[in-house]
Amino acid sequence: MLLVGGVLTFLGGIVGLVQPLIAMSIIEALGAGDPLGDLLWILSGAVLVGAALEAFGPYLMQRTGQNIILTVRRRLVSQLVHLTVAEVDRLKSGDLVSRLTSDTNLLRTVASTTVIGGFTAIFMLIGGLAVMAWIDIVLFGVTLAMAAVVTVVMLVVMPRIGAATRESQTALGDMGAILERALGAFRTVKASGAEDREIASLDQAAVEARDKGVTVAVWEALAGVLAFLPVNIAFLVVLGLGGARVADGAMTIGSLIGFLLMLFYLMGPIGSLVQALSQLQTGLAAVARVEQVDHLESEDLSVGTASPTASLTSAGPLPAAQVEFDRVEFRYEDDLAPVHRGVTFTASGTGLTALVGPSGAGKTTIFSLIEGFYPATAGEVRVEGVAVQDWSLRELRSMIGYVEQDAPVLSGSLRDNLTLAAPHATDEDVAAVVAQARLSEMVARLPDGLDSAVGPRGVTLSGGERQRVAIARALLRRPRLLLLDEATSQLDAANEAALRQVMLEAAERTNVIVVAHRLSTVTSADQIVVLDAGRVRAVGTHAELLRADGLYRDLATEQLLTAEN
Numbered sequence: 001m002l003l004v005g006g007v008l009t010f011l012g013g014i015v016g017l018v019q020p021l022i023a024m025s026i027i028e029a030l031g032a033g034d035p036l037g038d039l040l041w042i043l044s045g046a047v048l049v050g051a052a053l054e055a056f057g058p059y060l061m062q063r064t065g066q067n068i069i070l071t072v073r074r075r076l077v078s079q080l081v082h083l084t085v086a087e088v089d090r091l092k093s094g095d096l097v098s099r100l101t102s103d104t105n106l107l108r109t110v111a112s113t114t115v116i117g118g119f120t121a122i123f124m125l126i127g128g129l130a131v132m133a134w135i136d137i138v139l140f141g142v143t144l145a146m147a148a149v150v151t152v153v154m155l156v157v158m159p160r161i162g163a164a165t166r167e168s169q170t171a172l173g174d175m176g177a178i179l180e181r182a183l184g185a186f187r188t189v190k191a192s193g194a195e196d197r198e199i200a201s202l203d204q205a206a207v208e209a210r211d212k213g214v215t216v217a218v219w220e221a222l223a224g225v226l227a228f229l230p231v232n233i234a235f236l237v238v239l240g241l242g243g244a245r246v247a248d249g250a251m252t253i254g255s256l257i258g259f260l261l262m263l264f265y266l267m268g269p270i271g272s273l274v275q276a277l278s279q280l281q282t283g284l285a286a287v288a289r290v291e292q293v294d295h296l297e298s299e300d301l302s303v304g305t306a307s308p309t310a311s312l313t314s315a316g317p318l319p320a321a322q323v324e325f326d327r328v329e330f331r332y333e334d335d336l337a338p339v340h341r342g343v344t345f346t347a348s349g350t351g352l353t354a355l356v357g358p359s360g361a362g363k364t365t366i367f368s369l370i371e372g373f374y375p376a377t378a379g380e381v382r383v384e385g386v387a388v389q390d391w392s393l394r395e396l397r398s399m400i401g402y403v404e405q406d407a408p409v410l411s412g413s414l415r416d417n418l419t420l421a422a423p424h425a426t427d428e429d430v431a432a433v434v435a436q437a438r439l440s441e442m443v444a445r446l447p448d449g450l451d452s453a454v455g456p457r458g459v460t461l462s463g464g465e466r467q468r469v470a471i472a473r474a475l476l477r478r479p480r481l482l483l484l485d486e487a488t489s490q491l492d493a494a495n496e497a498a499l500r501q502v503m504l505e506a507a508e509r510t511n512v513i514v515v516a517h518r519l520s521t522v523t524s525a526d527q528i529v530v531l532d533a534g535r536v537r538a539v540g541t542h543a544e545l546l547r548a549d550g551l552y553r554d555l556a557t558e559q560l561l562t563a564e565n
């Protein structure tokens with residue numbers, strides 16, 4: 001389609017190109033007193049056809065440009081969503097958003113008009129110059145000298161447009177990142193009275209983007225002026241020199257007018273070429289930013305040979321999956337202190353394993369390693385006896401239900417939230433997990449039941465409700481392993497009792513590992529793993545550990561009991 005659009009635009013250009021020639025013939029025929037014949041009709045036809053072609057060609061190219069952008073955006077979206085957790089932890093998502101929106105948009109013009117328009121302009125310039133050479137070789141020489149000046153000037157100016165655009169787009173990306181920071185911690189920003197400071201940072205980024213944008217405009221304006229100035233000079237020189245040549249009888253007045261019309265006509269292609277070249281610089285800057293995403297680390301979900309012994313689709317309760325940590329060492333980055341310095345424990349069969357330890361002991365990180373968000377630095381994490389890195393991530397994660405500490409609720413209906421991990425779940429399945437997660441009462445209270453909007457732009461759920469929605473979501477996946485990062489926030493007695501019940505019921509059917517912040521959780525646990533300073537300090541039941549482990553005793557009496565109260 002790009003080609004068809006290009007050819008149409010090009011034909012439009014050709015039709016435009018012959019117009020001065022027809023005009024030349026008309027003037028010569030008038031001068032010689034010859035009959036005009038069909039010349040006027042041909043000229044009118046050429047004007048109309050040229051106009052139609054020049055409208056339809058660019059339309060087709062714009063359309064194709066939009067389709068190209070769609071392809072680029074689809075690819076980019078897929079790359080972004082498949083980035084590793086480690087990469088996203090490091091990146092500013094606001095900047096990534098601007099790559100998807102603003103940079104791809106810049107690319108659109110390049111993909112359509114610029115490339116074809118540029119080529120068409122070059123072709124028409126060559127054609128025009130050839131016609132000029134045919135009309136009068138001396139005047140052609142003058143024009144060519146001016147064309148050489150234009151070329152040199154462009155070679156100097158164009159790279160500066162590219163550099164300025166890159167900086168302008170980077171500034172826009174920075175602005176997105178700052179805005180994301182302010183909106184992400186909106187309450188904290190307000191509560192800290194930091195609105196003005198955030199506005200100042202945003203303003204600074206916006207001013208930066210404006211300044212860089214102005215620099216682009218300056219260079220573009222300069223490119224336009226510097227391209228047309230030599231042409232204008234050529235126009236005057238041709239007029240003067242041509243007049244003299246007509247007076248000498250070296251050329252006819254018709255040829256001079258034809259030549260001048262041609263020069264005038266070529267202003268269009270020259271303008272297009274200058275514009276195309278500067279847009280190309282802009283587009284290349286955008287391409288560079290979009291391509292950077294290619295170099296980020298992404299996950300391949302289907303690599304790995306192991307597959308679960310029982311698939312999600314098989315009926316009946318699925319066997320609980322076993323988890324083993326075998327002398328696992330882990331650090332988030334090479335220059336950071338290790339989080340795990342040799343963690344060993346096993347959680348197998350149905351039942352509840354509670355992970356406890358001081359804040360920052362690496363409890364949540366254990367879940368990240370089981371989910372394959374990060375690879376262990378040394379040692380091995382095994383699920384069902386197979387090392388995590390040997391699993392296909394898709395298969396591995398399909399066995400696991402994961403409830404984050406902050407248990408995010410995504411905007412959309414409650415049903416969408418529940419079926420996020422199990423899109424094919426039936427209404428009965430949903431009803432069952434709603435009951436299991438003690439959500440029936442809440443659902444009954446909502447205006448549209450399961451179809452009520454929750455999260456952003458919907459009903460705000462309490463911390464306890466969010467956790468139970470997250471658990472219901474995880475249970476709907478019929479997990480063989482449930483990882484639950486208990487909310488640290490206080491829950492009311494009713495919510496807490498409900499949560500405990502849900503957890504214990506799940507533990508009857510599957511392997512549940514919970515990062516415990518509550519005494520009620522650890523007292524119900526079948527085994528408790530006490531983590532301290534990157535190592536497993538002790539494993540046992542609440543009663544055993546109270547007797548045998550000093551740190552656990554302290555934790556239980558201070559931290560867990562405090563949370564309990």
Ligand SMILES: Nc1ncnc2c1ncn2[C@@H]1O[C@H](COP(=O)(O)OP(=O)(O)OP(=O)(O)O)[C@@H](O)[C@H]1O
Binds near residue numbers: 363
């Ligand atoms: N993405 C990350 N990059 C770098 N360091 C991290 C990252 N996530 C966590 N850490 C660090 O790793 C350590 C362990 O964190 P983790 O969240 O596993 O602790 P935790 O035991 O779950 O703590 P809490 O009980 O307070 O939630 C902490 O010192 C934390 O600062």
